[in-house]
Each structure stands twice: as C-alpha cells, then as structure tokens.
Amino acid sequence: MLINVENLNIDIATANGTLAAVQDVSFCVSKGETLCIVGESGCGKSITALSLLGLLPKVATRTARAMTFDGVDMQMMSKAELRALRGNRLSMIFQEPMTALNPLHTIGRQLLDVYRAHRKASRKEAKERAIYLLEQVGITNAVQRLNNYPHELSGGMRQRVVIAMALMCEPELIVADEPTTALDVSIQAELLRLLIDLQKSFGMGMIMITHDLGLVSRIADRVIVMYAGQVVETAPAEKLFTNPSHPYTRALLGSVPDPSHPRMKPLPSIPGTVPSLLNRMEGCHFLDRCPLASDACRKPIQLQQIGGNHEARCIKVGEGKIRLKVVA
Amino acid sequence: MTDKPVLELSNVSHEYRGRRGIFGQSAPMLAVDKVSLRVERGDILGIVGESGSGKSTLAKIMLGLLTPTEGEVLLDGRPAGSMTRRQIAERIGFIFQDPYSSLNPRQTVGKIVAYPLYLRGEGTSAQRQERARKILDIVGLPLRFFEAYPNQMSGGQRQRVAIARALITRPKLLICDEPTSALDVSVQAQVLNLLLELREEFNLMYIMISHNMGVIQHMTTRVAVMYLGRIVEMNTSKRIFEEPRHPYTQLLLNSTLTVAQGAGVPDLKVDTAKREAMREHPSFIAS
Numbered sequence: 001m002l003i004n005v006e007n008l009n010i011d012i013a014t015a016n017g018t019l020a021a022v023q024d025v026s027f028c029v030s031k032g033e034t035l036c037i038v039g040e041s042g043c044g045k046s047i048t049a050l051s052l053l054g055l056l057p058k059v060a061t062r063t064a065r066a067m068t069f070d071g072v073d074m075q076m077m078s079k080a081e082l083r084a085l086r087g088n089r090l091s092m093i094f095q096e097p098m099t100a101l102n103p104l105h106t107i108g109r110q111l112l113d114v115y116r117a118h119r120k121a122s123r124k125e126a127k128e129r130a131i132y133l134l135e136q137v138g139i140t141n142a143v144q145r146l147n148n149y150p151h152e153l154s155g156g157m158r159q160r161v162v163i164a165m166a167l168m169c170e171p172e173l174i175v176a177d178e179p180t181t182a183l184d185v186s187i188q189a190e191l192l193r194l195l196i197d198l199q200k201s202f203g204m205g206m207i208m209i210t211h212d213l214g215l216v217s218r219i220a221d222r223v224i225v226m227y228a229g230q231v232v233e234t235a236p237a238e239k240l241f242t243n244p245s246h247p248y249t250r251a252l253l254g255s256v257p258d259p260s261h262p263r264m265k266p267l268p269s270i271p272g273t274v275p276s277l278l279n280r281m282e283g284c285h286f287l288d289r290c291p292l293a294s295d296a297c298r299k300p301i302q303l304q305q306i307g308g309n310h311e312a313r314c315i316k317v318g319e320g321k322i323r324l325k326v327v328a
Numbered sequence: 329m330t331d332k333p334v335l336e337l338s339n340v341s342h343e344y345r346g347r348r349g350i351f352g353q354s355a356p357m358l359a360v361d362k363v364s365l366r367v368e369r370g371d372i373l374g375i376v377g378e379s380g381s382g383k384s385t386l387a388k389i390m391l392g393l394l395t396p397t398e399g400e401v402l403l404d405g406r407p408a409g410s411m412t413r414r415q416i417a418e419r420i421g422f423i424f425q426d427p428y429s430s431l432n433p434r435q436t437v438g439k440i441v442a443y444p445l446y447l448r449g450e451g452t453s454a455q456r457q458e459r460a461r462k463i464l465d466i467v468g469l470p471l472r473f474f475e476a477y478p479n480q481m482s483g484g485q486r487q488r489v490a491i492a493r494a495l496i497t498r499p500k501l502l503i504c505d506e507p508t509s510a511l512d513v514s515v516q517a518q519v520l521n522l523l524l525e526l527r528e529e530f531n532l533m534y535i536m537i538s539h540n541m542g543v544i545q546h547m548t549t550r551v552a553v554m555y556l557g558r559i560v561e562m563n564t565s566k567r568i569f570e571e572p573r574h575p576y577t578q579l580l581l582n583s584t585l586t587v588a589q590g591a592g593v594p595d596l597k598v599d600t601a602k603r604e605a606m607r608e609h610p611s612f613i614a615s
Contacts, residue, residue, distance in 0.1 A: 138597070155379070184378040185541065185580060189593055189596050211513060214585035215585050217585075217588055217591070218592055255513060255517035269515075270514040271518070274514075
C-alpha cells in the first residue's frame with residue numbers, strides 16, 4: 001500500500017468559529033491504482049489533497065488516526081523530511097497552470113530545479129530528463145520550449161508542463177486536483193488520456209480530485225463521494241456506477257444533463273444548497289435535501305458496509321429507487 | 329413584423345487591431361470571421377467552441393458593446409448600429425458566467441435587481457421595488473433575500489439574482505455566457521430548469537454559450553459550432569448531436585466525457601496537421 005489515511009480530520013479556524021472541513025475521511029491507494037474523490041465545492045476534497053502534501057494553510061489543523069506513506073508515518077515527519085518527499089516521491093498537479101508555474105523563470109529552469117533539488121544530478125542530466133518528459137507529454141521541439149516563459153505558452157501547453165514537472169522525479173504517487181477543468185474539452189480529453197497512459201507506464205498511484213462524474217466513470221478504480229466534509233459513499237468504480245447507494249450519489253448522477261434525459265424537459269435536481277460546516281451537524285449532512293429523510297436520520301450515522309468494499313453513510317440504503325423531485 | 333428574426337447577423341467580422349507599443353508589435357487578429365446567424369421566435373441557440381474561437385467577441389457584438397469591423401447586426405429587422413445602447417438593452421439581456429463577480433457586493437439584492445428600471449427612469453422607487461420583488465419571486469428566491477447582500481448567498485442563488493436582473497426589463501432575448509459553469513452539479517440542474525421554465529413564461533429566446541456539451545444538448549434547439557472565428561457547422565441540435573458532419577464538431581463530441589463506467593478516455597491527439605485540416609474543411613450550415 002502506497003498511502004494509507006485513517007480518520008483524517010481537518011478543522012479550520014475562522015472568525016465565526018471552527019469549521020469542520022474534513023471529518024473522519026479514510027482511504028488508501030496502491031501502486032498503479034486510481035482513486036477519485038468526487039464532490040461539490042466546499043465538500044473538503046481539495047483540502048484533503050493539500051493535507052496529504054503537508055500544504056495546509058496555517059489556520060487549518062490536521063489530525064488523523066493514521067497517515068502513512070509507504071509505511072512511514074507522515075504525521076511524525078519533520079519539515080525537511082516532508083520536503084524531501086514532496087515533488088520527489090509524492091507530487092501534485094494543480095488546477096491552474098498559470099498559478100502553479102513561476103512567471104519569472106523559464107519552464108526549463110523550473111523543471112531542472114525540481115530535479116536537482118532531489119537528485120544529485122548534473123545540469124545536463126536534468127536537462128535531458130526535462131526534454132524527455134516534455135516530449136512524453138506531447139510538446140514538440142522541447143529543446144526550444146525550455147527557454148520559454150509560462151506566459152508564452154497556451155493553457156493546454158502550460159498544463160502539460162505542470163504534468164511534466166510533477167513527473168520529473170518519477171513519483172510513486174500523484175495527487176491531481178482538477179487538473180483539466182481550466183481547459184477546453186478537446187484538450188481536456190487529450191491530457192487526461194496522456195496522464196493515464198503515463199500513470200500506467202510508470203506504475204504510479206493517483207489520487208484525482210474532481211467534480212466531474214463523467215471523468216470519474218472513465219478513469220477511477222475506486223471512488224470516494226464526499227458531501228459537506230464527510231465521505232457519504234465509497235466503492236469500486238463499477239459498483240458505484242451500477243449500484244449508487246447513497247441518495248446524494250444517486251441524485252448527483254441523475255442531475256447530470258446527458259442524452260438519457262428527455263431534451264428541454266426539466267432535469268431531476270437536488271433542492272436547496274450545501275449546508276455550512278460552521279455549525280456541527282449531528283445527523284446526516286444531506287438531511288435537508290434528501291427525499292428519504294426521516295427523524296431517524298437526525299442521529300449520527302456511520303458508514304455502513306453494503307458488501308464487497310462498498311460503503312455508504314445512509315440508514316436507508318436498502319429502500320428501493322429514489323424518486324427525485326423536479327424543482328426549478 | 330412577427331416573422332422578422334429577433335436578431336440577425338449577416339457576414340459579421342471583427343478584427344482586433346494590433347498594438348504597437350514599447351513591448352513591440354502584435355499582429356491584428358481576426359476574432360470573428362464572416363459569421364451569419366439568426367435567432368427566431370422560440371429558438372434556443374447554442375454556441376460552442378474552444379476558448380479563443382470568438383464566442384465572447386460574438387456575444388459582445390450582439391450586445392452592441394463592440395461594433396463589428398464588417399457586416400451588419402439587425403435587431404427586430406433594424407440595424408443595431410443605429411440604435412442607442414438603451415434600445416439594444418431593451419431587447420437583449422445578458423447573464424455572465426461568474427455570479428461571484430457580476431453582482432455588486434456593496435448593494436442589496438433588491439437594489440441590484442431594480443437598478444435597470446432606475447436607469448430607464450421607469451416608475452417611482454416604490455413601483456420599482458414592487459417589480460423587483462415580483463421578479464425575485466418568479467426566479468424562485470424567497471423575499472428575505474431582498475435586503476440581503478450577494479456575499480450572503482450561494483452561487484446558485486446569486487445566479488438567480490443575475491437572471492432576475494436580466495429579466496426585469498422584459499427583454500426578448502437572453503444571452504447566457506456559460507450560465508452554470510461556475511455552479512455545482514447539483515445546483516446546475518436547478519438553474520437550467522429555471523431557464524426552461526422562464527422561457528415558457530416570458531416567451532424568451534436564449535443564446536447559450538457553453539463548453540459543456542451535455543448542457544448544450546439538453547437545452548438548445550439549434551447549435552452553431554465555432555472554430556477559429558468561423559461557424560464551421562450550424563444545424564438543429566438533434567442533427568448536430570446525431571450526425572455531426574464537420575471534423576471539429578466530431579472532435580468536440582468525441583472528447584465529451586459522458587458518464588460511462590469503464591469506457592476509458594478516448595485517444596484524441598490533435599496535431600498541427602489535423603488542426604490545419606479542420607481549418608481548411610468546408611463548413612456545413614443548415615438554416
């Protein structure tokens with residue numbers, strides 16, 4: 001097992017009190033495996049990713065029962081140890097390539113820096129590695145590109161550079177936070193394909209954070225659905241899509257506009273909005289928006305086994321198909 | 329009168345002038361290249377294309393914010409060039425992509441929504457407020473939001489405010505630039521449903537500009553596909569999705585990742601040769 005996280009909690013101190021951004025999230029990823037964490041904005045998925053790399057903002061505190069990378073406890077690591085890990089064996093692809101790259105340095109310098117920070121390598125070796133990877137991510141005339149500044153590249157090109165940078169030190173695990181949402185659809189598909197091909201050929205583990213269920217259905221081995229700071233459902237991908245069990249998962253899948261819905265007719269949608277995490281909720285977080293909600297849902301609900309690595313945080317999992325309300 | 333298209337563009341081109349400054353020169357850039365289209369009663373026209381394909385420039389031209397360097401824009405059969413901003417605004421409303429930046433954070437929702445009426449000098453303050461209340465109710469916002477500020481609202485609620493503001497002057501046509509891309513999936517459906525409902529109620533026409541092919545397929549009657557400033561394919565929504573003819577349309581549809589477990593990501597490498605071929609390919613315009 002590459003990374004193992006048990007009962008991760010992240011609290012953020014705000015002017016209005018403590019916000020329980022992530023509550024008891026557990027997962028593990030093995031070599032070559034892809035874990036997708038899906039959820040809407042504010043559900044805690046991005047901050048979960050940042051906490052893995054030790055990049056949380058100062059106001060956030062992390063606690064976990066266990067958090068190991070390749071068997072080593074990450075909570076006990078010193079800053080130097082963490083730095084040696086980050087960008088080396090564990091790297092991250094951010095959403096916005098323009099903010100992930102330094103506008104003042106050429107991409108060549110940025111790629112070389114990463115490599116030489118972690119390896120005893122000459123400039124020449126580092127340069128060769130950078131050229132090799134730029135070619136791998138589909139950048140033509142890589143040698144000249146090394147001298148380009150980020151602003152001279154298009155969004156798609158920049159994201160390719162960010163991917164190449166994440167791969168410089170042959171990481172064992174990649175954390176990708178919405179790596180393609182800022183890009184055009186056609187480039188999105190191309191880059192995703194590239195990322196998965198590279199992942200397969202290098203045998204990396206990947207944690208992909210996204211809100212795009214279409215994307216998840218196509219690349220995930222395992223899926224975690226988060227809602228308002230909690231895991232509401234976790235399952236192998238084929239089980240999640242053939243037998244979505246939490247009402248939220250089902251509602252989310254039902255509300256994606258796609259050809260299965262009659263055109264120009266109202267889509268099934270989820271009434272209301274995501275609750276604020278400032279007030280700690282006792283029972284089910286989806287309570288106010290759930291068509292199946294009852295008084296029994298007001299007490300704390302644990303993740304329940306449905307069978308075969310499939311868990312859902314709902315006491316009414318067995319209750320037939322949910323009829324979703326159509327609201328405008 | 330009634331059979332005149334509400335909006336008609338004929339052979340509209342727009343070229344951004346090159347700049348000459350201390351950082352050197354930039355070449356002029358043809359953002360929109362001989363675009364013709366019309367929006368008729370009952371239409372929801374979708375405009376799709378990659379970033380830089382000219383969608384937003386086209387939207388600006390339709391709103392009268394940009395004067396095209398060539399071609400003609402007709403509103404209700406009259407040249408838009410001869411109309412004042414106000415006359416154009418009476419016919420066309422606009423909804424921006426990002427409801428977080430399109431609403432003034434220092435004004436209450438009631439003020440924001442009533443402001444277009446104030447600009448037009450319509451009614452008394454009390455009458456304007458009354459109409460604002462009514463329209464907020466129509467877009468499904470509880471009255472308690474009337475005195476609220478945008479930062480107290482969620483993204484979906486803010487987008488409803490933006491829709492209310494666009495509709496209070498009763499335009500016939502609403503241009504929606506990525507109306508749901510800043511919203512969460514679970515809220516997106518609410519806003520799309522609202523737009524469909526309002527269409528019935530106000531007899532509205534929409535132009536939907538979007539990246540999301542799922543949204544376009546669900547919401548539109550006709551679709552125009554833009555590539556490098558030109559419309560490369562235009563047809564009924566049904567035909568575009570069932571038998572796309574232009575290679576760029578085909579690429580767009582193939583790269584859309586619908587929910588399909590285990591289908592993987594298609595291998596779509598677009599190299600320079602393919603781009604060139606798509607650029608050279610003749611357009612398919614069905615009226």
